[in-house]
Amino acid sequence: MIQVQDLTFTYPKNVEPTIQDINVSIDEGEIFGFLGPSGAGKSTLQKILIGVLKGYKGDVTVLHHKVKHTDFYNRLGVAFETPNFYQKFTAAENLQFFQSFYRKNRLDGKELMAKMGLSDAYHTRVSEFSKGMKMRLNLCRAFLHDPELIFLDEPTSGLDPVNVKKVKDFILEKKAQGKTIILNTHNMSVAEELCDRVAFIVDGSVKLVESPNVLKKQYSEKTVTVVYESDGVERSEQFELKKLGQQTTFQTILERDQIIKIETEEKTLEDIFIAVTGRNLQ
Numbered sequence: 001m002i003q004v005q006d007l008t009f010t011y012p013k014n015v016e017p018t019i020q021d022i023n024v025s026i027d028e029g030e031i032f033g034f035l036g037p038s039g040a041g042k043s044t045l046q047k048i049l050i051g052v053l054k055g056y057k058g059d060v061t062v063l064h065h066k067v068k069h070t071d072f073y074n075r076l077g078v079a080f081e082t083p084n085f086y087q088k089f090t091a092a093e094n095l096q097f098f099q100s101f102y103r104k105n106r107l108d109g110k111e112l113m114a115k116m117g118l119s120d121a122y123h124t125r126v127s128e129f130s131k132g133m134k135m136r137l138n139l140c141r142a143f144l145h146d147p148e149l150i151f152l153d154e155p156t157s158g159l160d161p162v163n164v165k166k167v168k169d170f171i172l173e174k175k176a177q178g179k180t181i182i183l184n185t186h187n188m189s190v191a192e193e194l195c196d197r198v199a200f201i202v203d204g205s206v207k208l209v210e211s212p213n214v215l216k217k218q219y220s221e222k223t224v225t226v227v228y229e230s231d232g233v234e235r236s237e238q239f240e241l242k243k244l245g246q247q248t249t250f251q252t253i254l255e256r257d258q259i260i261k262i263e264t265e266e267k268t269l270e271d272i273f274i275a276v277t278g279r280n281l282q
């Protein structure tokens, strides 16, 4: 779906490149996440992929062709990080206006809004929307013309947990329909739950591309911690996961003591990001 080879980009007024030598390939039907701290170059990369920024070095192929070929914007949906609507128009008027740019497969804006919990706001002026409502309307707009490839820049930014869940479910529903979704985020739990693969991006370079599950297996401690009560005192002991069955002490604790909890050490994607890049996400 997307092929990026040796991509380097420098903003016209800058000396240093913002994107440096990025190579990445994204398959059809994937949810692919670009994860990185503020200023890493996620939005810049997205703008190159959707044909907004030109003057880059390297090769970029999107939807099997060079960027901005015929029909490009009919097949592509974008939610930019800052929602941009006509404030004096209602949500319905905004969606109808944006829909008029596209020629095919138009989805029902009202239905999309219902999925985002915005049913009651269909005829409300956007100026009366909260920030979180605008974010969700922004997401509806990206899917309006039923595109096959969708770029979402920080789709859950500023949303409460209930609405984050709605957005996640919606994205998964679209994946099930065969859509390819590119997600920029610094929300690791969103990336962990949604993405088939993630790219860690720092200072304009991709440090690693892998599936969150594989990363978690690779980086997680291979130990089990047993917390138990013995002679009225709380104690804990660690065992190697691999040889657990042969650990006589482990067996004895299970038989003899009051078990409080048994847990394996799971690294979060955020822990792994820090381990790989040496950088925090915030």
Ligand SMILES: Nc1ncnc2c1ncn2[C@@H]1O[C@H](COP(=O)(O)OP(=O)(O)OP(=O)(O)O)[C@@H](O)[C@H]1O
Residues within 6 Å of the ligand: 011, 013, 014, 018, 036, 037, 038, 039, 040, 041, 042, 043, 044, 045, 081, 186
């Ligand atoms: N129009 C511009 N002209 C010059 N430099 C820019 C421009 N837009 C962004 N930059 C710089 O490029 C770098 C990457 O910015 P970008 O917006 O791509 O980061 P990001 O990873 O999307 O960050 P965030 O998580 O905050 O959205 C930053 O150092 C930023 O200052």
Ligand SMILES: [Mg+2]
Residues within 6 Å of the ligand: 042, 043, 044, 081, 153, 184
């Ligand atoms: Mg950004």
